[in-house]
Amino acid sequence: xxxxxxxxxFNRLPLLQRNLECLRANxxxxxxxxxxxxxxxxxxxxxATLPAAHFTIITQANVGGSGGFHRGISEAMQQGxxxxxxxxxxxxxxxxxxxxxxxxxxxxxxGILAPRRLMNGRIYTNDFTAYNLxxxxxxxxxxxxxxxxxxxxxxxxxxxxxxxxxxxxxxxKIGLPNRELFIFCDDTDYCLRTVRAGYRILSVPAALMDKExxxxxxxxxxRNHKKKWKRFYQVRNATYLNHHYGLNLWVRYLRPxxxxxxxxxxxxATCAFSRAYALKDVARFWRAYRDGLAERLGIMxx
Numbered sequence: 001x002x003x004x005x006x007x008x009x010f011n012r013l014p015l016l017q018r019n020l021e022c023l024r025a026n027x028x029x030x031x032x033x034x035x036x037x038x039x040x041x042x043x044x045x046x047x048a049t050l051p052a053a054h055f056t057i058i059t060q061a062n063v064g065g066s067g068g069f070h071r072g073i074s075e076a077m078q079q080g081x082x083x084x085x086x087x088x089x090x091x092x093x094x095x096x097x098x099x100x101x102x103x104x105x106x107x108x109x110x111g112i113l114a115p116r117r118l119m120n121g122r123i124y125t126n127d128f129t130a131y132n133l134x135x136x137x138x139x140x141x142x143x144x145x146x147x148x149x150x151x152x153x154x155x156x157x158x159x160x161x162x163x164x165x166x167x168x169x170x171x172x173k174i175g176l177p178n179r180e181l182f183i184f185c186d187d188t189d190y191c192l193r194t195v196r197a198g199y200r201i202l203s204v205p206a207a208l209m210d211k212e213x214x215x216x217x218x219x220x221x222x223r224n225h226k227k228k229w230k231r232f233y234q235v236r237n238a239t240y241l242n243h244h245y246g247l248n249l250w251v252r253y254l255r256p257x258x259x260x261x262x263x264x265x266x267x268x269a270t271c272a273f274s275r276a277y278a279l280k281d282v283a284r285f286w287r288a289y290r291d292g293l294a295e296r297l298g299i300m301x302x
């Protein structure tokens with residue numbers, strides 16, 4: 001079986017090195033494609049030392065995680081991958097992770113196989129079992145596994161681009177990830193397209209990956225200040241998903257309005273005494289919401 005791993009990285013060289021070491025420890029990985037999104041921390045020099053027989057290195061401008069997976073999966077397909085193992089540079093598959101996924105590749109119903117992630121030894125998951133496209137007052141994601149993590153393989157509807165093993169036929173049928181999303185919701189979008197195409201997604205708890213824990217010592221204000229630029233993409237892309245896939249006007253317009261209102265209220269309530277948000281961020285959140293409704297994607301301007 002020809003399994004190609006695709007890793008997207010940007011300025012996290014120590015994590016990338018650990019990730020690649022873990023991938024090489026997994027028997028069954030035929031080749032590794034690393035997409036370097038314009039790193040400036042020595043990543044390019046390190047990647048240049050890797051053997052071409054085992055690695056394909058792609059260097060491009062920083063087009064976000066979605067652009068990285070779009071390019072990496074395309075390369076894996078061109079190299080004849082039967083299964084494509086996708087992940088960011090901040091997850092670390094345990095040596096037997098792929099081994100626990102492989103038994104389910106024989107079942108043609110499954111288009112994506114999802115491992116379990118652990119953070120500091122504890123289950124970390126945003127996986128869910130269904131999409132809510134009709135009720136605007138509830139989350140898009142129904143049946144979140146975090147509330148009651150299963151101990152046996154369980155069918156789900158969505159997972160993150162942090163270890164999914166994707167069947168070639170899925171890519172042939174639904175295409176590549178939407179590179180215009182840049183960051184956030186590209187994995188949800190891809191899983192939704194997979195399910196709508198008639199494939200199932202299976203979560204396999206025995207297949208384990210460890211995930212890096214960021215911002216563990218930061219205060220609320222410091223953490224949100226660092227992550228603020230991502231929040232604008234999160235609002236825009238979540239709005240896009242609801243508008244694009246929602247089955248009624250309430251989901252298409254009201255649910256994203258409720259979502260952006262939460263950020264606007266937080267920014268207004270804290271900007272006077274916290275560096276997490278500034279008053280100008282209110283306008284940026286509103287612009288992100290409007291861009292999502294108009295389905296204007298791509299890299300957001302400051």
